[in-house]
Amino acid sequence: MNLIDQTFTRLKENQKTALIPFLTIGDPDVDTSVQIIAELEAAGADIVELGVPYSDPLADGPVIQRASQRALKHQVNIVSCMEAAVKARAAGVKLPFILFTYYNPVLQFGLDRFFEEVKKHDISGLIIPDLPVEESAELTRRAETAEIHVIPLVAPTSNERIKSIVAGAKGFVYCVSSLGVTGERSSFFVGVEEFIGQVKQYTDIPAVVGFGISNREQAEKFARISDGVVVGSAIVRQIEEAIPLLQNMDTRQEGLLQIRKFVAQLK
Numbered sequence: 001m002n003l004i005d006q007t008f009t010r011l012k013e014n015q016k017t018a019l020i021p022f023l024t025i026g027d028p029d030v031d032t033s034v035q036i037i038a039e040l041e042a043a044g045a046d047i048v049e050l051g052v053p054y055s056d057p058l059a060d061g062p063v064i065q066r067a068s069q070r071a072l073k074h075q076v077n078i079v080s081c082m083e084a085a086v087k088a089r090a091a092g093v094k095l096p097f098i099l100f101t102y103y104n105p106v107l108q109f110g111l112d113r114f115f116e117e118v119k120k121h122d123i124s125g126l127i128i129p130d131l132p133v134e135e136s137a138e139l140t141r142r143a144e145t146a147e148i149h150v151i152p153l154v155a156p157t158s159n160e161r162i163k164s165i166v167a168g169a170k171g172f173v174y175c176v177s178s179l180g181v182t183g184e185r186s187s188f189f190v191g192v193e194e195f196i197g198q199v200k201q202y203t204d205i206p207a208v209v210g211f212g213i214s215n216r217e218q219a220e221k222f223a224r225i226s227d228g229v230v231v232g233s234a235i236v237r238q239i240e241e242a243i244p245l246l247q248n249m250d251t252r253q254e255g256l257l258q259i260r261k262f263v264a265q266l267k
């Protein structure tokens with residue numbers, strides 16, 4: 001059974017909601033990312049999104065754009081991100097890994113080789129926000145063969161398309177809480193509760209909410225109406241602010257603890 005499914009089964013039995021952090025792998029470097037993944041688990045994360053840095057992150061706000069730029073400075077690519085998953089697993093991290101990547105790096109890599117590598121590197125799920133509709137059938141078919149879940153994203157404006165987007169979906173459905181790009185927000189799409197209710201009508205798999213969630217109050221609000229909450233930019237900002245501490249051996253532990261504490265208070 002896919003690790004993502006196992007995780008949601010366990011959470012459901014304990015009436016808990018998933019906390020799913022996102023981080024850009026290679027920011028500030030891959031080995032630090034591996035250590036941060038261990039901190040995220042220690043802080044109570046249930047699943048982690050491993051972000052592949054990309055030069056043209058259309059759907060990302062400034063915080064994740066800056067993180068991608070820092071990672072790309074030392075040529076972090078899709079394989080380094082998969083290697084980070086293996087290193088984290090070797091370090092004892094039990095969390096399911098979702099590889100988050102734009103479609104272009106996958107295309108460059110080639111689907112055959114991509115799925116060989118993904119399978120070898122203990123990846124349980126994929127999120128590809130700009131996956132072209134005409135490509136999704138082929139990619140989903142290959143993913144299913146490799147027992148990897150392609151997580152669909154639904155937006156508040158998806159309306160009648162929600163049914164077709166979530167039909168046959170595996171893992172969970174990623175409900176985007178607001179229009180626009182990723183980044184901390186003080187308000188969300190007006191009808192976001194109804195939107196999540198709509199999604200849950202069309203599917204039995206967990207409905208997870210992301211975009212803009214940056215503090216405990218917001219996380220609690222969405223945890224009450226969904227099966228999981230994704231937090232990215234707020235955590236990536238914590239990493240960005242901790243970089244001076246992380247890059248000095250004397251203060252590295254303090255930097256890691258700072259990140260862990262921020263995530264723990266979300267859980």
Ligand SMILES: O=P(O)(O)OC[C@@H](O)[C@@H](O)c1c[nH]c2ccccc12
Binds near residue numbers: 049100129212232233
């Ligand atoms: O950063 P936020 O606002 O907390 O949103 C989660 C988001 O970072 C993560 O899931 C993600 C990063 N880049 C994306 C692009 C599209 C959709 C989702 C994402």
